[in-house]
Amino acid sequence: MTVYRKISLLMLAVFLLIYLLGALFYIQQARHDVQRELDGVAGLAQSLESPDGLPESVVSGMRHLTPAGDTGTEVSRDVPAWFSALIAREFHRPVVNGWQVDPADEVEEIWEGFLLVSGAYAIGTCLCFLALFVMVRRGMRTLASLSEAMGAISAGQLTSRLPRQQEQELDSLICRFNSMAEALQSEQQTVSRLLNELLRLQDREREHIARVLHDDLGQYLTGIRAQARSLLYDPGLNDRQKKQASDLAENCETIQRHFRHLLQDLHPLVMEQLGLGSAIRHLTEQWQQLSGLECRLAMDDRLPEFTGEQQTHLYRFLQEALNNVSRHANASCATLAVALNATELSIEVRDDGVGNDCLPDNAGLGVRSMRERARCLGGEVKFFSRMGEGTRIRLAVPLSRLCPIPGSIV
Template identity: 85%
Template sequence: MTVYRKISLLMLAVFLLVYLLGALFYTQQARHDVQRELEGAAGLAGSLVSPTTLPESVVGTLRHLTPVDDTGGSRGGEVPAWFSALIAGESSPPVVNGWQVNPKDEVEEIWEGFLLISGAYAIGMGLCFLALFFIVRRGMRTLTSLSEAMGAVSTGQLTSRLPRQGEQELDELVCRFNSMAVALESEQQTVSRLLNELLQLQDREREHIARVLHDDLGQYLTGIRAQARSLLYDPDLSDRQKQQARDLAEHCETIQKHFRHLLQELHPLVMEQLGLGSAIRHLTEQWQQLSGLECRLAMDERLPDFTGEQQTHLYRFLQEALNNVSRHANASCATLAVARNDNELSVEVRDDGVGNDQLPGNAGLGVRSMCERARCLGGEVRFLSRLGEGTRIRLAVPLTPGTGGVA
């Protein structure tokens, strides 16, 4: 039940109680007044002569007294019988000296007064309910706005603010909400900045480790493999020793193969050498080899002129999306589409896996890093997933018209 209905029912009960108590007091006083009028009319009838000896003009002007043999219509016929019985009683009017003491005139006046008071009370009650309606409506409008703003905040829209209110209590509530929203927005900006710095630091550390491994460990593995291959042509070695050298060379080749995959995971050197498009193609090819799943790539050749940091964010975004497919989707195929128009770069990663109705509500660190990388690109990411229907991840990055850079 709404607040307005509760207050209205409570006010209605109070109004009815006051009305009933007022009606009770009114009828009690009216009965007392009628009784006094009847006593006064009976005393007057005792002092008068028989109505048959008086002119009709005099008889008609007497209040509460009518001749016993008067069969004409009596005044006050519009008064309900129950009200007349309540005020004057149900006993027959007394007869004194040929006069019938009849209180109908007085009852009619009381009934008219009762209707007037009841009408005025009803009008006052209606005005009170009307005023209550507008007051509650104004207050509920503010509460509704507050509820909508809180819902927006719960979805991450921390820029929601409410205007000041004329009522002190509502204004204090609005001010507290605005202060809370400002604090949350500030904390979100701080967290986003720290997370962005953490991602940049992570990418730099990966790049550093990849270069160290490539320049040092990679060279050592290449040297060991070359030496093992050279032993195969040494005439002083036995067949067993040559087989051991051959096995050592094969092991080095296997290590180098996994080593290259590790370097690509840590830092895509191909992106520095050949650009973002080639890095994305290499990523899909490598993902197919490691996961054993098919990846259909549809990529626009006109990719934006991203900075190195932006390219890294987009590459890591796609890398995490494909890794999630191989780890969690239980899919047989994935599709990666990259399209560009004048105002936007659109990226979609789709799979035919099991789907997840709770995505991104129960998202892990990988999905959160994807959201942060999308924010660093100035874009918006959407996760569309339903149980049994696979998952779609859509990234939209706005571009500056004419320049091809991120807006």
Template identity: 80%
Template sequence: MTVYRKISLLMLAVFLVIYLFGALLYARQARHDVERELDGVAGLAQSLGVPASLPASLVESVRHLRPASEPGTGYGARVPDWFSDMIAGQSVRPVLNGWQIDPSDEVEEIWEGFLLISGSYAIGMALCFLALFVMVRRGMRTLSSLSGAMEAVSEGHLTSRLPRQGEQELDSLVCRFNSMAAALESEQQTVSRLVNELLQLQDREREHIARVLHDDLGQYLTGIRAQSRSLLYDPELNERQKQQARDLAEHCETIQKHFRHLLQDLHPLVMEQLGLGSAIRHLSEQWQQLSGLDCHLAMDERLPEFTGEQQTHLYRFLQEALNNISRHAHASCATLAVARNDNELSIEVRDDGVGNDHLPDNAGLGVRSMRERARCLGGEAQFLSRRGEGTRIRLAVPLARRYPTTGGVL
């Protein structure tokens, strides 16, 4: 039951109790007035002569008295019997000096007054209910707006605010909500800034580790491989030693192959050298080789020129999406689509795997990092998955007008 119905029923019960109590007091007072009026009329009948000795005009003008020889007109249809019985009683009035005491005029006046008071009371009650309806509706409108704003906050829209209210209680509630939303928005901005800085620090550390490995360990491996190859031409070594040198060179080549994959995973140098488009193509090819799954790439040649930080976020987003497919999707192929519209860069990663009805509610660290990177890009990531129908990940990055179209190699 709604609040308005509960308050209306309570007020209706109060109004009915007041009305019944007032009606009983009115009836009691009316009965007392009728009795007093009839007592006075009885004295008048004693002082008057018989009706036959008086002028007809005087006989007709006397109230509450009629000649006993004339039949009574009763209360008429306007006065209910229960009301006349309650006010005047059912006893027959005595005949005094040829006059019959008749309280019908007095009862009719009391009934008309009762109807007038009841009508006024009904109008007042209707006005009260109307005022109650207006106020409750206004308050419920504010509560409905508050509920909608709280739902928006629960969905992550922390910029929701409510206007000030004229009522002090509602205004206090609205002010508290606005303060809470402002505090949550400030905390979210702080957390987002810290997460963004953490992701940048992580990317910088990856880049540093990749460069150190490439410059130091990579050079050592290259030197060992070259020395092993040179031993094959040493005439002082026998065939067994040359085979060992040949195996050592092959091992170095295998290590370098995996080493290049590791460096590419830590920091895509191809993105620095050839741009974002080439890095995405290289990522899809490398993922296809390592996972053994097919990857269908459809990429628009008109990619915008992002900053280095934005390119890294976008690349890591795609990298994490493809890694999740190879680890958890149990898919046979994946589709990567990158398209540029007038106002946004649209990216979609789709697979034909098992799907997950609870994604992204039970998401792990990888999905959370993808959402944070999408937020750092100013976009929004959507995860659409259903068991047996695979998973679809969409990323929409809004493009500012300053982003030109790349004209380099893709």
């Protein structure tokens, strides 16, 4: 039940109670007035002659007095019988000097007054309910706006604000909501800055570790492998020792192969050397080798120019999306599409896996990092997934946020 209905029913009960109490007091007062009027009329009848000795016009014009035995003067048919009985049923109607005391005229006047008072009360009640409706509707309109704004806040639109209100109570509520929204927006901005800085620091540390490993450990592995290969041609070694040297060289080659995959995960050097397009192609090839799944790549040859940070965010976004496919989708094939139109760069990753009806509500750290990288790119990421129908991830980045040099090619 709505608040308006509850208030209306409560007010209706109060008005009915007041009306019944007023009617009770009115009837009691009317009975007292009728009794007093009848006593006065009885005294008047004693001073009058018998109705037989008076002209007919005088007899018919008498109020509250009728000739004894005359049944032609009943209570007006406009007065309900129950009301007449309620007012005058207990009164004694004496016969005085040939006149019978009759309260019919007085009861009719009381009934007319009762109708006027009831009508005025009904009009006042309707006006009160009309004023209540107007005020409650205005308040409910404000509450509905507040509910919509809170829904927008829960959906992440922290810029929602409500206008001030004239009513003090509603204005106080609106001010508190706006203050809460501003605080949440400020906290979100702070968290976003911290996450952005964390991602930057993470990428810099990955780049630093990759370079150190490539320049130091990679050189050592290459040297060990070369020395092991040279031992194969040493005439002073027997066959057993040469077999050990050959195994050592093969092990070094295996370590180097995994080492290159590790360096690619830490920091894709191919992106610095050949650009983002080549890095994406290399990412899909490497993902197919490691996951054993098919990846179909459809990418425009022309891509907008990115800053180094934007390239890293986009590459990590695609890397996380493909890793989620291999880890959680239970898919046999993935599709990666990178398309450029006049207004935006569109990226879509799709798989034919099991899907998830709760995505992205039950998102883990990987999906959160994808959202944050999309925000850093100035774009919007959407997740579409249904059980048994696979998952589709779409990233749309406006070119105005990406292209410091429009028309440049990566």
